[in-house]
Amino acid sequence: MFDLDRWQEIFQTLSKNKLRTALSGFTIAFAILLFTLLFGIGNGLKHTFEKAFNDDANNAIFIRTGQTTQPYKGLQSGRKIQFKNDDYSFLVDEFDTKVQFLSARLYKNVQAIYKNEQNNYSLRAVHPDHQFLEKTIIDEGRYLNMFDLKNKSKVIVIGRLVKEDLFGNKIALGKSISLNGVTYKVIGIFYDEGGDNEERLIYMPITTAQSIYGNNDYIDQLNLTYNPELSLNEAISFGNLILGKFKEKHNIAPRDQAALRVSNMAEANKNVGQFMMVLNVIILFIGIGTLIAGVIGISNIMVYIVKERTKEIGIRKALGATPKSIIGMIMLESIFVTAIAGYAGLLIGVFALKAIGDSLETYFIINPSVETYVVIGATVILVIAGTIAGYIPAKRAASIKPIVALNDE
Amino acid sequence: MIKIEKLHKSYPIGKDALHVLKGLDLHIKEGEFVAIMGSSGSGKSTLLNIVGLLDIHDEGNYYLNGQLIENLDETKAAVLRNKFLGFVFQSFNLINYKNALENVALPLYYQGMGRKERNERALQFLDKVGLKDRADHLPSELSGGEKQRVAVARALVTNPKVILADEPTGALDSTTSASVMELLKEINREGMTVFVITHEEDIANETDRIVRLKDGIIISDEKVLKKATV
Numbered sequence: 223m224f225d226l227d228r229w230q231e232i233f234q235t236l237s238k239n240k241l242r243t244a245l246s247g248f249t250i251a252f253a254i255l256l257f258t259l260l261f262g263i264g265n266g267l268k269h270t271f272e273k274a275f276n277d278d279a280n281n282a283i284f285i286r287t288g289q290t291t292q293p294y295k296g297l298q299s300g301r302k303i304q305f306k307n308d309d310y311s312f313l314v315d316e317f318d319t320k321v322q323f324l325s326a327r328l329y330k331n332v333q334a335i336y337k338n339e340q341n342n343y344s345l346r347a348v349h350p351d352h353q354f355l356e357k358t359i360i361d362e363g364r365y366l367n368m369f370d371l372k373n374k375s376k377v378i379v380i381g382r383l384v385k386e387d388l389f390g391n392k393i394a395l396g397k398s399i400s401l402n403g404v405t406y407k408v409i410g411i412f413y414d415e416g417g418d419n420e421e422r423l424i425y426m427p428i429t430t431a432q433s434i435y436g437n438n439d440y441i442d443q444l445n446l447t448y449n450p451e452l453s454l455n456e457a458i459s460f461g462n463l464i465l466g467k468f469k470e471k472h473n474i475a476p477r478d479q480a481a482l483r484v485s486n487m488a489e490a491n492k493n494v495g496q497f498m499m500v501l502n503v504i505i506l507f508i509g510i511g512t513l514i515a516g517v518i519g520i521s522n523i524m525v526y527i528v529k530e531r532t533k534e535i536g537i538r539k540a541l542g543a544t545p546k547s548i549i550g551m552i553m554l555e556s557i558f559v560t561a562i563a564g565y566a567g568l569l570i571g572v573f574a575l576k577a578i579g580d581s582l583e584t585y586f587i588i589n590p591s592v593e594t595y596v597v598i599g600a601t602v603i604l605v606i607a608g609t610i611a612g613y614i615p616a617k618r619a620a621s622i623k624p625i626v627a628l629n630d631e
Numbered sequence: 632m633i634k635i636e637k638l639h640k641s642y643p644i645g646k647d648a649l650h651v652l653k654g655l656d657l658h659i660k661e662g663e664f665v666a667i668m669g670s671s672g673s674g675k676s677t678l679l680n681i682v683g684l685l686d687i688h689d690e691g692n693y694y695l696n697g698q699l700i701e702n703l704d705e706t707k708a709a710v711l712r713n714k715f716l717g718f719v720f721q722s723f724n725l726i727n728y729k730n731a732l733e734n735v736a737l738p739l740y741y742q743g744m745g746r747k748e749r750n751e752r753a754l755q756f757l758d759k760v761g762l763k764d765r766a767d768h769l770p771s772e773l774s775g776g777e778k779q780r781v782a783v784a785r786a787l788v789t790n791p792k793v794i795l796a797d798e799p800t801g802a803l804d805s806t807t808s809a810s811v812m813e814l815l816k817e818i819n820r821e822g823m824t825v826f827v828i829t830h831e832e833d834i835a836n837e838t839d840r841i842v843r844l845k846d847g848i849i850i851s852d853e854k855v856l857k858k859a860t861v
Contacts (some may be wrong), residue, residue, distance in 0.1 A: 238728035542713020542741040625685040
């Protein structure tokens, strides 16, 4: 129940004993401030690693071909393995439910000409799913679709930097570009968080590239993402299964390492996951350590405060204060100071993180921040600690005989 | 008002016990002005602490205002102290960060009286001890005699049955002592029971009855023969 008189009594005590109030407030505010800063910087480190692995879809599997290094089933070593369209269909047929997105890739280097501008670019001929595999983000227009593939349309999607090179500030969408002498229409412009090289690419339907540049059904690489519901270990064995099936299909010796390579993000993720776990443990350790230091600090101060007030408590008791009212007074004071100071520390910490946040990027700390519930949780813990730390000596002080308390100098 | 029968009190000192009060019998009627005298170690402070419900006795009976004091816990004792007793201490025991008015009003706060009412009442009692103009002074800004007057006002403010004064003049010079004693006498004339502890003969002579204690036993209990006063 709210008792105005009691609060007036508390405000008076706090404001007349400024040093004491400031001391306990400072301890709490400083502990929360340190907690917020350390936790925030730890999180910033985490963000850096998350971002570093954010270029491609993090459940991607890439399958590349090479040359055999071992003779097998009467075939010589040094044979070049070539993927074709039926390898794409093979993946669809064999692993339908385990595959989320699937695309083939065909590489070409092209010379692009638009009016007086010209430049050389890498071309990737792909399926529409490739957009999700590469995390390509469409800025203008659209990405390739199944219709383009079916009709072998002469359309391309160009990277942001390709557009800048050839068109400058002018509109590129709907314009025609010549690639190695064949004219294509620009239907989309994209950007990619993977860096400049990723934005200097041109995408075209794989069927178009196959018919124009080779008149065959060759594929250089197969990219897919596994079903995200698979666990990391399931995903790793899925990658091995694909490798085995393709070796069988292309008559490659089971031990041949070079003829076919599967890079599975699940394996990298497992390593990153372990690293992140260690990082999390360190951050947690720092957080708990700071909190413990704060709890000990506030406990000491509360013990000291109650000790200092023993005589005052004796006077109050002689004048008719019940033990309950003494305990209530000390606890309310403690809760009030710790809550206000904790909130202040929280605000300072959050603002400090915001202020210094961007300047720390050179130290591999991106967007250092703390989730609100974490800081509020920490503040609540300190308030509770302060309360308990106040309760124990308050109870003892309230139960000593007034005559002993009065004689305390 | 205060009735004590065969009161015993011991303090443990290590393994032994120090027997301080050895079977005291004392009866103080309403409106009396009594001094307890004795050298240090005679048990007079212990007696006052027990009478003041600041400490508990071991054996014997203690009736305060006709009520037998037994099985006293701190909460009950606090209520009784607030209702029946007013204290004046040698070292004043004012709360140093509260001004005179707030110190006097504090017992009323523990009675649950509203802020406005208790400040009015406290001011009225400060006026009674002649310190109305010092109401907003902190104890550190008051002289010793003024501090003790504030303490007397604080003891009186709840309108108690008994004022218990433990060496009220012990820290004061003789002029201020006389004025504080005059104040206590005046209170007594208005009908208040006043119970003073002192080791000074001339202070005791200001009261109506002197009880002498020695080694935990009452050795004399006599009326003070008053010279004819104007």
